[in-house]
Amino acid sequence: MKNILTVLCLGLAVPWAQGAETNEVEQLKRQMQQMQENFDRQQREMRESFEKMLREQKGELESLKQRLETIPTNPPVPPPPETATQERLKELDAKVDSVVEAQTKERPNEFNPAIGLVGETVFGYRSKPADETGGDRPGGFDVNQRSIELNIAAAVDPFAKGYAVINASADPVTGEATMQVEEAALQTTSLPANLELKAGRFFGEFGRLAYIHDHELPFVNRPLVLDKYIGGESKTDGLQLNWLPPIGHYANITFGLGDQFGDTPNDSGGYRPLSELNFFGRVSTYFDLTPDWQLEAGASGLWNPRTQDRGGALLQPNGVATLTERERRLAGLDLRINYVPLRNNQFRSLTWGTELLYSDNRYLFDPDGTPSSGDEFIDSVGSFGLYTYVTYKWHRQWSAGFLFDWMESAQNHNDVTTAY
Numbered sequence: 001m002k003n004i005l006t007v008l009c010l011g012l013a014v015p016w017a018q019g020a021e022t023n024e025v026e027q028l029k030r031q032m033q034q035m036q037e038n039f040d041r042q043q044r045e046m047r048e049s050f051e052k053m054l055r056e057q058k059g060e061l062e063s064l065k066q067r068l069e070t071i072p073t074n075p076p077v078p079p080p081p082e083t084a085t086q087e088r089l090k091e092l093d094a095k096v097d098s099v100v101e102a103q104t105k106e107r108p109n110e111f112n113p114a115i116g117l118v119g120e121t122v123f124g125y126r127s128k129p130a131d132e133t134g135g136d137r138p139g140g141f142d143v144n145q146r147s148i149e150l151n152i153a154a155a156v157d158p159f160a161k162g163y164a165v166i167n168a169s170a171d172p173v174t175g176e177a178t179m180q181v182e183e184a185a186l187q188t189t190s191l192p193a194n195l196e197l198k199a200g201r202f203f204g205e206f207g208r209l210a211y212i213h214d215h216e217l218p219f220v221n222r223p224l225v226l227d228k229y230i231g232g233e234s235k236t237d238g239l240q241l242n243w244l245p246p247i248g249h250y251a252n253i254t255f256g257l258g259d260q261f262g263d264t265p266n267d268s269g270g271y272r273p274l275s276e277l278n279f280f281g282r283v284s285t286y287f288d289l290t291p292d293w294q295l296e297a298g299a300s301g302l303w304n305p306r307t308q309d310r311g312g313a314l315l316q317p318n319g320v321a322t323l324t325e326r327e328r329r330l331a332g333l334d335l336r337i338n339y340v341p342l343r344n345n346q347f348r349s350l351t352w353g354t355e356l357l358y359s360d361n362r363y364l365f366d367p368d369g370t371p372s373s374g375d376e377f378i379d380s381v382g383s384f385g386l387y388t389y390v391t392y393k394w395h396r397q398w399s400a401g402f403l404f405d406w407m408e409s410a411q412n413h414n415d416v417t418t419a420y
Contacts, residue, residue, distance in 0.1 A: 114152070115150070115152055116150075117151070121146070122146050124137065147167055150165070152165075165182045166179065198242075205300075206300045210234040234261055236258030237258050239258075250285060257278065258277065259276075265310075284296065294340065299334075301332075305327060320367070321369060323363040330360075331360075335353065337353075352388075354387065355387055357386065364376050365379045387405045
């Protein structure tokens with residue numbers, strides 16, 4: 001009985017196992033089929049997406065082709081948009097137009113000249129009185145209003161300008177001021193070939209400082225050699241021509257003539273020939289030694305072929321003999337070196353300047369002071385004189401320096417004067 005039951009159980013178990021195995025296979029088949037369906041669907045969706053994108057791109061290409069066919073071959077270039085630079089140019093044009101319009105209007109003071117006034121006061125102290133020093137100012141504390149100048153300048157027309165300098169200088173002895181016209185001249189501004197012409201009364205260009213007004217000098221006193229050889233400032237009535245040669249390096253050439261040169265005029269008598277005029281000239285140049293150091297140099301000459309009696313008969317030290325000038329000859333060399341630092345050139349500078357003059361005048365010498373005696377004769381006197389100075393500027397308004405003078409008398413080269 002027991003054996004029969006065992007056989008029955010085994011017979012039941014075999015069909016159940018076969019059924020379970022069949023279900024598992026069916027399940028796997030269904031999963032594989034589902035995965036295949038999902039893969040096919042994804043491929044189909046991707047293919048449809050690519051086909052849609054291709055259709056859209058083809059449509060855009062067709063649209064672009066149609067637009068290109070409608071555009072002309074050479075279309076007009078559209079004007080560029082206005083930039084900030086163009087707007088600034090328009091503003092500048094408007095301002096220039098307003099300035100031009102304003103200049104065309106007549107103003108009450110448009111013809112008034114430029115006017116300036118300058119005065120020079122000298123304070124001094126001398127330990128000895130004037131009769132011991134031989135000076136023209138009293139000893140002790142002294143205040144001297146040496147000069148007052150009125151400067152006037154204006155444009156005459158587009159081709160010339162005019163200027164005048166009216167000076168009132170005090171007499172060193174009496175202190176009374178005498179007014180005179182130091183300069184009054186016309187000066188061209190637009191001559192061709194780098195030429196400039198000046199005519200009238202002016203300071204002729206000779207040397208470094210002879211044509212500079214007293215208040216513009218780098219020191220208080222005018223050098224002795226300029227006072228004695230030239231006669232103070234180089235004032236003349238005549239004309240002067242300046243020329244800048246058309247070369248790569250700066251050079252200036254000056255030539256002029258006038259009826260006097262200096263404070264002492266010539267006595268022309270009743271008739272002045274060409275030989276009684278003063279002929280003067282100067283050649284100058286400039287060099288940049290370094291960015292901070294500059295050099296200026298020049299050579300000058302003055303000749304008066306026939307001087308009748310400039311300054312009159314000059315009494316000699318013996319109190320009897322006289323010299324009367326008959327021919328005036330003067331030559332000079334000048335040099336100036338400047339140190340002007342680029343980074344601080346408004347407040348600091350160092351200047352060394354010097355000028356050497358040679359006077360070779362011819363005089364009528366009268367030993368006994370009586371020209372009618374027949375003892376007089378023409379004598380040529382050659383004399384040298386120089387000055388040198390150093391000035392240092394440490395502030396916009398302050399500078400100090402040292403001046404040295406050495407001079408042989410123009411009438412007697414054995415008479416030497418030194419000053420400092």
